[in-house]
Amino acid sequence: MVEKIYSKNPDIVFRKIADEFILVPVRHKVADLNCIYVLNEVGALIWEFIDGKRALDEILDSIIEAYDVERETAKNDLLSFINQLLKTESIEAAHA
Numbered sequence: 001m002v003e004k005i006y007s008k009n010p011d012i013v014f015r016k017i018a019d020e021f022i023l024v025p026v027r028h029k030v031a032d033l034n035c036i037y038v039l040n041e042v043g044a045l046i047w048e049f050i051d052g053k054r055a056l057d058e059i060l061d062s063i064i065e066a067y068d069v070e071r072e073t074a075k076n077d078l079l080s081f082i083n084q085l086l087k088t089e090s091i092e093a094a095h096a
Contacts, residue, residue, distance in 0.1 A: 002060060002075065005094040006082065007052030012090045014047055023047070023090060037088065042067065046081055052094040056082065 013024045021044035023037040039047060045066065049059045056078060063074045085091040 002057040002079075003055050005052065005055050006050050006085075006091040007094040008047075008050055009090050009092065014044075016044070021047070025088075025090075035088070037090070042077070043081055046078065050085075050091055 009025075011026055013026050015022050015024065021039040021041070023039065025035050042063065045063065046059060049062055060071070060075055060078055063069065063078060064071055067074070082091070
């Protein structure tokens with residue numbers, strides 16, 4: 001699964017407000033305030049790296065480089081976060 005590439009849903013807006021990183025679904029130019037997602041620093045880093053071009057293994061390497069974490073732990077956390085983003089339809093598989 002780490003070879004997969006994902007792209008962001010264009011209806012999701014990412015913002016940093018004070019010390020928090022949030023994702024807000026925007027539909028028909030109206031924010032869905034019932035579905036705001038707060039990300040930690042690592043989640044925000046992952047979100048920024050999801051660009052429809054980078055494979056998850058590249059994102060994994062960036063996480064390991066930025067944080068002192070074991071590869072297997074980082075991989076499990078990355079895949080768990082990606083699954084959460086897929087469930088909320090915040091990302092989708094990139095089309096080649």
